[in-house]
Amino acid sequence: MPELPEVEGVVRQIRPAAIGKKIEEVFVSDTIRVSKTSGKEAIIKRMETDMFISRLMGAQIISVERRSKYIYFTLKKDGEFLLVNHLGMSGAWFYVDSLLSIGEEKFRKHVHVVLSLSDGNLLAFSDIRRFGEMRVLKEETDFPPLLLMAPEPFEESALAHFLQMAESPKYQNKPIKEVIMDGQVISGCGNIYATEALFKMKIHPNRAAKRISRTRKVELFQTIVAILLESIEAGGSTISDYRNVNGESGNMQNRFGMYGKKQCMECGSMTKSLQIGGRTSVYCPTCQK
DNA sequence: TTTTTGATCCGGAAGC
């Protein structure tokens, strides 16, 4: 599951490959075409397939940036506009000379959008579960949820924003895990890194936000930021379906203390799991209070 | 009005 560090890795690799290139052709898989034709919002959101293709065709890629877990491609054709992409559960980009160069079959057979670039190479978007998203926007304001996202966690304003949100009426009674996984509170922290940060801080995931002191909240925020940075350094985490643009897995999963563990790496207790905000939360009943 | 729940996008892993 790609979270912020994985998306950052992808963006860093796509950027040098894509910037300045022109999109000469756009290919959308038959699977997506059929789903779209039957009225579903499969990957390409709020736009018909043919319109999506004609908007991208002939555009030049000006920049590739990450915002939270989203990838923003700034494109230029007449004026500038955005292609906003979310990797969802299993989305992956490959920069290859041919689709046959995608090594693993499970990715190769689920390629759904291909951008053919002016350097002769392809930027191919593969998505096994099709939870990924592509949106063509005139500007960011055309998709309001983007504007509600918390600041980037590495920005100076992010800590104050986090404290203000976590202590607001809407969030103060909620389990802390649900709070830190909310993109309006902190950007880019999903189940994996929330689990790891709470384990490191020895905080029970179900503890109400207001039952954590200001000092501990600050420490928790700093722990999340540190883990995100550590993961970026490690090339992200590969749980099942994350691959970088060269098809490689990350290494961060080898440093986990809790996520996906049956036994606590600290004390050896059997871990427990519970549903918080509709998501599975693993924790150590001995270490996390 | 606000918050919560459920459906939606799916294939694959796991359990029987």
Place this chain on the structure above:
DNA sequence: TGCTTCCGGATCAAA
């Protein structure tokens, strides 16, 4: 082996 069930980021409509 084949069937059923469960899982998940994020959004959006419905309750």
